[in-house]
Amino acid sequence: MAAPPIRTTAKAPGAKLQGMSTAFIGLGAMGYPMAGHLARAFDTLVWNRTPARAQAHAAEFGSAAYELSSLAHADVIFSCLPTSGEVWEVLRALDGQLEPGSVWVDCTSGHPQAAREQAAWLAERGVHFLDAPVSGGTNGAEAGTLTVMVGGDAAVLERVRPRLAFAGKVVHVGPTGAGFAVKAVNNALLAVNLWAAGEGLAALKAGGVDLGAALDVINASSGRSNASENLIGQRVLSREFPATFALGLLAKDVGIALDVVAAHKGAAPLLGSAGGLYRAAERVIGGSEDHTAALKLVEQMNDVELS
């Protein structure tokens, strides 16, 4: 099938990027709503490995679902895939088709070393690369309030900044790979806070303390965190564990943070412990469970239920 023509006008009247076209690869829990914000503002081409999801996106948001090769002609291509490994697969599938001068914006929580290698590979083909992972979860993606941490050429970021329709905050954090490094460290902190809160609450439960009352105190005190304020009450004590961010993806992020530490011969024994614990939780509890289900392993270790 011949590649369809790409419409080049922005949907919003007076939008700054007329003449540019947008593509989004990977309509998962994050990519689907992120690409929805793009499609509301700009003509947007989408591709997903499972085509039905791209077709659903087109029906819901007015994006255009095409085969992967058609997306190669866009000026700005976003990707949001599980790891940098899947990004490599897509890049290689598009080799020889990408347009010189275009920008590849990878919103995957990827690996800094892969970012440097992919940026070099794309530069040989005249294409710019930004690592631009996001934070804010599926709620932030749906609301269009994600925090985007960007590594790469600041001038290239300024070119595509008006395209980041899913963002509430955009921060340039350094050269290529810095965005992925910041994201990995952020999620390692999430992992540590979540696990530590789980261990503390398990001890309190074993001692007969009401966990709702304990959280009430902690959340008005110096031990509070996003885990105590939001995740544990809404997902663990409720026993709902809604699968919006996979445990396997969080374990992957802690592993990337440990690679960042190792690259600089750093000493981070606490993060190292978190890496082992989350790999164990991924194996015992299941990588496709919600990340908060890691606390089910803490429950098993302490023979209590956090409820």
Ligand code: NDP
């Ligand atoms: P999902 O598992 O929901 O989606 C993964 C997407 O990647 C799907 O579109 C899937 O396609 C596609 N995919 C998987 N393997 C391949 C492949 N080999 N080739 C092509 N496409 C592939 O993940 P999320 O949306 O949750 O996460 C995406 C990224 O965002 C991850 O790096 C994650 O760490 C990060 N992130 C996630 C957050 C969250 O709250 N969920 C928050 C912030 C960052 P298919 O539909 O066919 O399976």
